[in-house]
Amino acid sequence: MEYQRSESKRAFKDQLYEQLARIGKALASPHRLELLDLLAQSERSVEELARETTLPVATVSQHLQILHAARLVDVRRRGRHRRYRLASGEVARLWLALRRTGEAHLAELEQLVTTWLPERRHWPALSIDAALELLNTGRALLLDVRPRDEYASAHLPQARSLPVAELATHLSELPRDCEIIAYCRGPYCVFADEAVALLRAHGFRAWRLEVGVPEWQERGLPLIEERSDFSWQV
Amino acid sequence: MEYQRSESKRAFKDQLYEQLARIGKALASPHRLELLDLLAQSERSVEELARETTLPVATVSQHLQILHAARLVDVRRRGRHRRYRLASGEVARLWLALRRTGEAHLAELEQLVTTWLPERRHWPALSIDAALELLNTGRALLLDVRPRDEYASAHLPQARSLPVAELATHLSELPRDCEIIAYCRGPYCVFADEAVALLRAHGFRAWRLEVGVPEWQERGLPLIEERSDFSWQV
DNA sequence: TTGATATTCAATAGAATAATTGAATGATTG
DNA sequence: CAATCATTCAATTATTCTATTGAATATCAA
Numbered sequence: 001m002e003y004q005r006s007e008s009k010r011a012f013k014d015q016l017y018e019q020l021a022r023i024g025k026a027l028a029s030p031h032r033l034e035l036l037d038l039l040a041q042s043e044r045s046v047e048e049l050a051r052e053t054t055l056p057v058a059t060v061s062q063h064l065q066i067l068h069a070a071r072l073v074d075v076r077r078r079g080r081h082r083r084y085r086l087a088s089g090e091v092a093r094l095w096l097a098l099r100r101t102g103e104a105h106l107a108e109l110e111q112l113v114t115t116w117l118p119e120r121r122h123w124p125a126l127s128i129d130a131a132l133e134l135l136n137t138g139r140a141l142l143l144d145v146r147p148r149d150e151y152a153s154a155h156l157p158q159a160r161s162l163p164v165a166e167l168a169t170h171l172s173e174l175p176r177d178c179e180i181i182a183y184c185r186g187p188y189c190v191f192a193d194e195a196v197a198l199l200r201a202h203g204f205r206a207w208r209l210e211v212g213v214p215e216w217q218e219r220g221l222p223l224i225e226e227r228s229d230f231s232w233q234v
Numbered sequence: 235m236e237y238q239r240s241e242s243k244r245a246f247k248d249q250l251y252e253q254l255a256r257i258g259k260a261l262a263s264p265h266r267l268e269l270l271d272l273l274a275q276s277e278r279s280v281e282e283l284a285r286e287t288t289l290p291v292a293t294v295s296q297h298l299q300i301l302h303a304a305r306l307v308d309v310r311r312r313g314r315h316r317r318y319r320l321a322s323g324e325v326a327r328l329w330l331a332l333r334r335t336g337e338a339h340l341a342e343l344e345q346l347v348t349t350w351l352p353e354r355r356h357w358p359a360l361s362i363d364a365a366l367e368l369l370n371t372g373r374a375l376l377l378d379v380r381p382r383d384e385y386a387s388a389h390l391p392q393a394r395s396l397p398v399a400e401l402a403t404h405l406s407e408l409p410r411d412c413e414i415i416a417y418c419r420g421p422y423c424v425f426a427d428e429a430v431a432l433l434r435a436h437g438f439r440a441w442r443l444e445v446g447v448p449e450w451q452e453r454g455l456p457l458i459e460e461r462s463d464f465s466w467q468v
Numbered sequence: 469t470t471g472a473t474a475t476t477c478a479a480t481a482g483a484a485t486a487a488t489t490g491a492a493t494g495a496t497t498g
Numbered sequence: 499c500a501a502t503c504a505t506t507c508a509a510t511t512a513t514t515c516t517a518t519t520g521a522a523t524a525t526c527a528a
Contacts, residue, residue, distance in 0.1 A: 027258030105305035
């Protein structure tokens with residue numbers, strides 16, 4: 001009877017970990033992680049995801065279905081597109097936890113950054129707290145240098161949208177009497193690096209914020225979010 | 235040149251996500267998740283893990299090496315055993331984030347609990363806050379009903395060790411004039427359920443704490459931890 | 469040294485996963 | 499209703515992952 005009981009405990013555990021492994025398996029492909037990373041910025045159509053990842057549309061579709069089967073993403077129709085998004089903030093937290101675990105333990109990650117983004121040595125990135133200090137005392141302007149639709153989906157409270165691609169043509173509108181803080185998708189996105197490089201080349205006092213929208217939200221700080229009720233209409 | 239630049243960006247991203255996928259792949263097996271779950275309680279030898287998971291030792295060893303290659307676990311020799319443990323609290327947070335994502339989105343998980351642990355309907359589990367309230371006002375006794383070595387590795391500040399297997403023979407030592415709160419490995423562990431059932435059958439006022447040590451620690455609350463400097467000696 | 473013990477290694481077969489291609493579906497627009 | 503477009507499906511192949519077995523290695527104790 002004690003034996004029977006532990007037999008059935010085993011069956012319970014087997015089923016429990018098998019269910020949780022559905023999520024683990026969904027995280028087991030670099031392409032799917034890239035998709036999650038993009039979706040953490042804003043919802044997107046299959047086509048948009050294919051363009052950004054340089055993968056065939058059919059491949060992206062299949063990966064999205066795997067993510068959907070693990071309930072990590074949601075789909076909705078809009079027009080003739082299907083728009084995928086993270087199932088919840090819980091999924092964003094999972095992705096951030098995975099990334100942080102990598103940062104903590106995979107030396108190769110650090111190596112990648114020093115190899116590919118060597119200019120980061122020059123100027124330190126601002127932490128959330130440092131940025132808030134500057135912003136709350138009016139000593140800095142905050143720029144969201146991501147594409148406009150990501151800004152529309154969700155952005156930091158005091159941010160102005162100025163995609164890095166348009167930055168060069170709008171330099172004259174920027175102030176020279178305060179700091180300029182640029183943020184993008186997060187620590188592995190280069191938009192803010194490029195923005196800071198360009199701004200500094202033109203004599204501005206520019207800094208990169210080390211985080212993006214998902215990390216900001218995870219900290220419990222407020223965001224300006226698109227009314228998704230509206231965005232799903234049409 | 236713009237083309238070249240985006241080509242090299244792609245190479246960077248490919249390498250980035252490939253590195254992070256090392257961690258995702260490590261999470262892609264139910265057995266490895268069970269190993270992480272056990273290691274979140276306390277370090278263990280290969281043999282102990284094999285016994286608890288009812289897997290062949292060689293299989294456990296191989297899974298541990300996969301976890302080690304992804305830097306999720308550490309090994310050290312002690313005597314003629316090798317003791318594995320989580321690489322850091324970051325890994326515990328990752329595991330908890332994965333589990334929570336499952337709880338949020340996998341209906342099958344909830345179904346499993348109602349099927350296998352139907353007695354949970356009878357009495358609600360205590361939240362951390364509810365338990366702290368009772369404990370700080372001296373109205374409850376806290377029991378750690380896990381095996382003794384897990385208690386030794388780390389336990390909640392006010393807890394007394396009384397493994398569920400020994401509970402029946404120590405009933406006379408327990409107070410009848412206050413609440414008794416039992417905790418175990420966490421929400422999917424049955425030790426506390428069994429303890430509460432036994433205690434209630436004998437007229438005690440017993441409750442299950444809904445969390446275990448990893449969740450307690452994640453909340454930033456203090457633990458009593460074994461001096462690992464000592465434990466590695468010998 | 470020898471023997472016992474804990475763990476890892478190596479080889480294998482079977483299962484699951486991934487990418488690719490082209491065709492099919494299904495909704496929207498004209 | 500036909501044409502268009504976004505997405506999915508189906509079938510294939512190549513690859514990777516998993517579990518199992520028995521042998522090998524390394525450490526400790528006698």
